[in-house]
Amino acid sequence: MSEPIIITKALTKVYGKKVAVDHLTMSVEEGEIFGLLGPNGAGKTTTLLMLLGLTVPTSGTATVCGYDVVKNSRDVRKVVGALPEFAGLYEDMTARENLLYIAALNGIPKRSAEERIMALLETVDLVSESDTKVGKFSRGMRQRLGIAQALIKDPRVLLLDEPTIGVDPRGTKEIRELILRLNRERKLTVITSSHLLYEVQQFCTRVGIMRQGKMVAMDTIDNLSKNISEKEGMRLEIKVDRMPPELKMDIEGIPGVVSVDLISDRIFVQMVRDVSGEVSKSITRHGCNILLMRSNEHPLEEIFMKYYGE
Amino acid sequence: MSGMFVIFRKELADNFVNKRFLMIFALTLFLSIASAYQGANSMRESQLTNFLAIFTTGTSGTSFISLMVLFGPLLGLTISFDAINRERKSGTLSTVLTQPIFRDSIINGKFLAGAATLSAAILGTMAIMMGISIPLLGFGPTAEQLMAILSLAALTILYLCFWFGIGLLFSVLSREPSTSILASIGAWVTFSILIFIISGFVVDLVAPLPYRVVVPTNATASMITYERTLMETRNVVSNMISSISPAYLYSEAALTIMGSTGGAFSFTGFRVSMPTRIGGPSTFNIAEALSSTWPHFTVLAICLVVCFVVAYIRFLRYEIRPGG
Numbered sequence: 365m366s367e368p369i370i371i372t373k374a375l376t377k378v379y380g381k382k383v384a385v386d387h388l389t390m391s392v393e394e395g396e397i398f399g400l401l402g403p404n405g406a407g408k409t410t411t412l413l414m415l416l417g418l419t420v421p422t423s424g425t426a427t428v429c430g431y432d433v434v435k436n437s438r439d440v441r442k443v444v445g446a447l448p449e450f451a452g453l454y455e456d457m458t459a460r461e462n463l464l465y466i467a468a469l470n471g472i473p474k475r476s477a478e479e480r481i482m483a484l485l486e487t488v489d490l491v492s493e494s495d496t497k498v499g500k501f502s503r504g505m506r507q508r509l510g511i512a513q514a515l516i517k518d519p520r521v522l523l524l525d526e527p528t529i530g531v532d533p534r535g536t537k538e539i540r541e542l543i544l545r546l547n548r549e550r551k552l553t554v555i556t557s558s559h560l561l562y563e564v565q566q567f568c569t570r571v572g573i574m575r576q577g578k579m580v581a582m583d584t585i586d587n588l589s590k591n592i593s594e595k596e597g598m599r600l601e602i603k604v605d606r607m608p609p610e611l612k613m614d615i616e617g618i619p620g621v622v623s624v625d626l627i628s629d630r631i632f633v634q635m636v637r638d639v640s641g642e643v644s645k646s647i648t649r650h651g652c653n654i655l656l657m658r659s660n661e662h663p664l665e666e667i668f669m670k671y672y673g674e
Numbered sequence: 675m676s677g678m679f680v681i682f683r684k685e686l687a688d689n690f691v692n693k694r695f696l697m698i699f700a701l702t703l704f705l706s707i708a709s710a711y712q713g714a715n716s717m718r719e720s721q722l723t724n725f726l727a728i729f730t731t732g733t734s735g736t737s738f739i740s741l742m743v744l745f746g747p748l749l750g751l752t753i754s755f756d757a758i759n760r761e762r763k764s765g766t767l768s769t770v771l772t773q774p775i776f777r778d779s780i781i782n783g784k785f786l787a788g789a790a791t792l793s794a795a796i797l798g799t800m801a802i803m804m805g806i807s808i809p810l811l812g813f814g815p816t817a818e819q820l821m822a823i824l825s826l827a828a829l830t831i832l833y834l835c836f837w838f839g840i841g842l843l844f845s846v847l848s849r850e851p852s853t854s855i856l857a858s859i860g861a862w863v864t865f866s867i868l869i870f871i872i873s874g875f876v877v878d879l880v881a882p883l884p885y886r887v888v889v890p891t892n893a894t895a896s897m898i899t900y901e902r903t904l905m906e907t908r909n910v911v912s913n914m915i916s917s918i919s920p921a922y923l924y925s926e927a928a929l930t931i932m933g934s935t936g937g938a939f940s941f942t943g944f945r946v947s948m949p950t951r952i953g954g955p956s957t958f959n960i961a962e963a964l965s966s967t968w969p970h971f972t973v974l975a976i977c978l979v980v981c982f983v984v985a986y987i988r989f990l991r992y993e994i995r996p997g998g
Contacts, residue, residue: 379995409996418771418994441774448772449996452765468680469773513769 367430369394369521369553370415375424377410377577384410386577387424392555392570394520397547399568400557401668406574408557409449412525415555416446429520442470445514447507449525455499459490459509462498463516470517477516484512488542504535511542522546524556528563540567561664571664573671581671588667597622600633600640603656604647607631611650618642677775681783682790685757689791694752702745703799709736710803714810725815726822726932728807729800738803739928742830743921747837747862750792754841755858756851757784758989763851768994781989785842785982792834800827821960825931829967832974833924837862839981846985846992865919873915881907920974927970931963 368391375388385407392398400408413419415426417437425432431439453462460481467477485491488508498506507527514522527543528536544567546552558564564571565585572582581588604611607626616624620637633643640659647654689695713731717724729738758781761767770780800823808814815823840861844854881904916922 384996405996413994413996416772418768420993438774438776441772444772446772448765448768448994450765451768451772453769454766455764465680465684466769466773469677469770469775471676471774510769514772517774 366394368392370426370428370555372411372415372426373424375411375414375426376422377407377414377419378422383577385414385421388574388577388579390572390579390582392553394553395547395551396570397543397554397556397568399564399571400555400574401559401561401564401571402557402574403559407577408574409525410577411574412446412523412555412557413448415440415523416444416448417441418448442517443519444521444523445517445519446523447510447514447525447527448523451510451525453498453506453509453513456497458495458497459485459501459512460494462509463513466513467516472516480516480518481512484515487515487546488512489538502532502535504531504538507531507535507539508542511539511546515546519552521553521555524554526557526559528558528560536563543567561668565664573668575671581667585664585667588664588671592667592670598635598638598659600631600635600643601656601658602631602633602643602647602654603629604631604652604654606650606652608650608652611647611652614646614650615643618646677773678779678783678786681770681775681780682787685784685787686790689753689787692753695749695791698745698748698752699795702741702749703802705736705741705745706738706799706803707806709738709741710807711810713737714807718811723813724933725807725811725813725819726934728803729823729826730929730932730934738800739826739925739932742833742928743925744866746830746834746924747866747921749795750788750834750837750839751841751858751862753788753791754784754838754845755854756845757788757842758845758985759849759854760845760851762849771994777990778986781842781846781986785838788838788842789831789835792838793831796827796830796834818960822931822933822963825960825964826928829924829927829931829971829974832971832978833920836920836974836978836981839978839985843981843985843988846988866921869916869919869922873912876915877908877912880911883908920977923970923973927967927974930967930970931960933963 370390370392372388372390375385376383377385388407388411400411402408410419414421415428415433417433417440420434425434427433428440429443431437431443433440454465457465463481463484464474464477467481468474472480482491482494485494488511490505490508490512493501493505498509501509511522511524511527514524522543524543528539531539540563543554543556547554547567556564556568568585570582570584571588573580583591607629612624612626612631615621615631615633618639620635620639621643622634622636625632625634633639638659640657644654644657709731710728713728716731717727731737758767761770767780771777804815804823841854841858844857844861845851848854848857883904913922917926
């Protein structure tokens with residue numbers, strides 16, 4: 365396996381007395397979409413700023429594409445496209461003028477910049493607005509233009525800080541699809557911070573949950589869910605059209621079932637192994653129909669609250 | 675390096691469409707032209723031949739030099755007071771900083787663009803003044819006078835760049851453009867107006883005038899000497915205090931270069947003096963004037979460098995923090 369594209373070792377940032385990021389050690393593989401989760405003030409933004417070389421770590425190291433974020437911060441910014449928190453574009457300039465300026469700052473010659481900008485505006489679906497002043501853009505459009513701005517240098521890594529904050533649901537969906545497409549088509553590694561769990565669940569291959577500057581969990585959402593299931597046991601939720609009393613006893617008899625509870629019209633089965641097959645057979649044997657049956661893959665929210673609440 | 679040039683170009687373009695700057699520039703340009711026109715007219719009427727007088731006189735009561743003392747700072751401040759903090763606030767600074775440029779190229783590019791803008795404004799204004807005066811007068815400056823005019827241009831640009839530097843410093847130090855504009859106006863009022871009120875106040879404390887100011891006809895020699903020393907003391911004290919102000923330094927040096935002796939600038943900013951050496955170019959020596967104003971140039975340059983260096987260091991140390 366190749367070297368991870370982002371590696372941090374005991375990365376720490378202290379503002380005055382407050383430890384914003386506390387000995388953060390993590391790595392991100394090329395091609396991943398990594399979600400940094402955590403409540404406000406958990407240190408997500410600071411972590412991203414340090415990865416960009418905009419904030420100098422108090423201690424610890426971080427490398428992006430092999431470049432040290434402190435010693436080679438300019439090289440880091442050559443390979444990392446970023447949409448920082450509250451990043452803005454020039455309101456009195458059009459979308460295209462903004463991108464041209466950013467391209468010039470990246471040392472891209474004007475002629476090739478023009479071509480690249482047209483392609484990028486297409487990617488972020490802003491071609492029709494290319495000559496509109498950014499001051500007239502909606503929040504979602506600004507964010508998409510912000511992503512286009514980050515992509516102009518043809519980066520290997522994209523750092524996004526709350527890319528959908530304040531964006532309406534449709535805009536959010538567009539941004540999400542854009543990120544997924546970029547990841548697929550360009551093999552772009554994406555690190556995005558968010559506090560919107562549902563959104564992260566939609567596209568992140570791996571998440572890290574931060575709390576008070578520390579990484580409290582870091583894995584795929586499936587694995588995190590599994591970890592909780594191992595601790596808490598598995599649960600099956602079933603809704604049937606009829607509920608004969610002997611059915612409950614029947615299910616209780618299945619090996620591996622710990623308990624069966626009837627709560628309103630649902631049956632909740634606590635189990636130590638996956639017994640869903642046997643349970644459904646037993647239900648049909650009693651001539652009942654299953655209207656709904658699901659095992660509790662712990663939703664991210666539950667995972668998050670588990671790690672955060674501890 | 676290329677990053678600095680890109681920023682320089684953008685800032686330069688922005689300065690020339692900056693409405694506040696254009697307004698103040700239009701005002702100074704208009705007043706300068708009016709003063710050159712009236713100056714040239716009055717010179718023609720009184721048969722004066724010193725071309726430099728178009729920069730020191732104006733029958734409207736304003737000369738180019740006193741205009742620059744008063745409005746020059748505003749020209750510099752309007753394009754610099756929010757140079758950094760506006761970009762910080764709107765988030766464009768974050769966007770620019772995530773590009774692979776050296777951080778100092780931002781502040782360097784902005785400063786150079788400001789200096790270029792102010793130079794263009796001053797050189798343009800002076801060229802227009804001369805272009806109006808030469809046909810009216812029927813003669814142009816001698817070689818030596820041209821040297822003096824160029825020196826005046828250099829001095830004026832230096833003075834305006836100093837004010838640009840002050841504004842730039844405020845824009846780095848304060849987060850809010852509304853704070854830095856107040857600080858800028860405060861500095862402008864203090865150095866261009868208040869300092870002369872203060873110096874007048876201190877002079878009256880240190881060397882108050884006696885009730886009787888007019889020397890009677892039967893005055894003894896000692897009374898006349900006393901009167902004279904008192905006035906001299908007042909002058910020295912007043913100059914000492916005023917010379918803290920770059921505005922005073924500028925006007926003193928500018929008038930010396932123009933071959934006119936002091937006093938063109940008082941706390942009202944509009945007192946006008948005529949060139950004292952009207953006799954013509956032969957009695958005026960630009961080399962002498964420059965060597966005697968060398969300290970003024972140096973002090974203004976040092977003030978400018980101090981402002982810029984403090985702004986530069988603070989800007990390089992500025993850290994982007996969560997929360998903007």
